[in-house]
Amino acid sequence: MNTYYFSGPPLCRPKILPDEWVETYLFRVARENGIHRPRLSDTERIRPTLPVTASSKPDGYPIWSDTTLPRWSVVTRVNKIRYCPECMTQSRHIRSRWRLTVFDVCTIHHIRLKDDLAEPVMTRGYRQENRYFVTEITDEQLWAGAVCPMPRERRHVERLWSGFERSIVENDIPGAFEQLTCSLFLEALLDAVLTSVREFEAARPGVTRSTELAELVERYQYPLRTNLDGVRNFLDQITVGSHRDKVLARLRRMLIDEAHRPTCFSKLPIADLRRRLLIGFEKSIRPADEILRPDHDQPVGYVSLESAASLIGCPSRLVKHLIDNDICQGVRIARHGLK
Known part of the structure; x- marks a missing residue:
């Protein structure tokens, strides 16, 4: 029988691994307690019984702080499970940072994340061909089809994400979350600028978003440092009118969104940053x-x-x-x- 009804905390409670995603940790606990193919109902019975998972929610969002992340920046557990083959070869567990929508490349091993893993009742289409369970995939299957980013894209993702990932690996969670906040903020502003560029250029099928952003940053020489001074410096360097328009609109949208649902962006002086950009714009009018x-x-x-x-x-x-x-x-x- 596959399902075991826990009357209390499970008897076998393995230690959560560095940056392990809570959802796959719950599956691992269920397996350690005799459930070969855990179901969602099994993990939900375990969740409130363990101190390390009790504060988590079944939406599957990663947890590094008690502060909420913007909804667009994370994926729920029904989305594909992405991973770095080298990280998985070293330790077979899913990292929370891989659940960030804009985190596409492992900055430790410089490998683009793959998405052919599945767990029961967690990812849509897990019964499809070429989908593997975490406990059953081989090293050869982990590496099949793995690719590295081109040098331009590699430089871009390192500027935005290497500090965050390095802090995570070093278990500096407060420092990592501070870096993450600025990285996501810059990603949002760059996405606004990219929207402006796309209005004047033809679409290029097959080109990844991170590649487009890397080309954009290199073309306009935008500086990227994942701290508050780096955000200010980025705003000061926006001289193209259409770029400035989109960023101003995005900052205004953030102010409205934060008033309704505060996130980690509330720690940033968004109103002051927008005013800073406006002042620079007024001088150029x-x-x-x-x-x-x-x-x-x-x-x-x-x-x-x-x-x-x-x-x-x-x-x-x-x-x-x-x-x-x-x-x-x-x-x-x-x-x-x-x-």
Whole structure:
């Protein structure tokens, strides 16, 4: 019989391994107590009985702190299980850091994460061909199809993620979480910039997101350091107008989201960072009075519609709609065509 009903804590309670994902640890505990193919119901009976797993939730999100991570940054246990073949060869357990959606390359061994592992009732499609159980996969199967990133992508992921992963391996969890917060924040801002670039360039099928970001960072020479000063420096180096627009909009969205569901980003001064970017943007704006005829009275403080949209952090068509419908009080419009 495959299912065993625990009346209390399981008799065999192995030690959780470094950065071990709670979900596969629960499966490992179930196996150690005689359940060859654990079910989800088995792990849920064990979860509240062990101090190391009692605070976890069945959503499968990784836990490094009592602070919540943004939902877009992590995957639940129904998603594929990714892993580094070399890490798995050294120790057959799933690391929590592999559950981060934007963590694609192991910065210790410089290998792209694979996704052909499965566990019962945890990943969709685990019955498909070429899916292996953690306890049954061989070293040859672990390495089959493994690839390394190209040098440009490798440099990019090292800048963003090597500090976090190094701290995790050294068991410096507070330091790792601080690095993780800044890494995810920079990932979100870079994703906003990438959105702007994609609007003007044709899509390239088969190109990974991390490769696109690596090319973007190298093309515009964006500095990446995973601390608060590094975030400020990154914002100071944004000079392309369309990039700045997208980042301002993303920061505004973060402020709204954090007010409804606080995450690790609440530890960062998002409002001050957005203000910093706005101040730098205002200095680069050419006022509309510079293009008016010199024999006319030159109004002070006029900006273009696009500049106003950037300052507010919303599409220019929305600003025009607000002005046309007299929703924004005290707005005056300068005529077009005056040179």
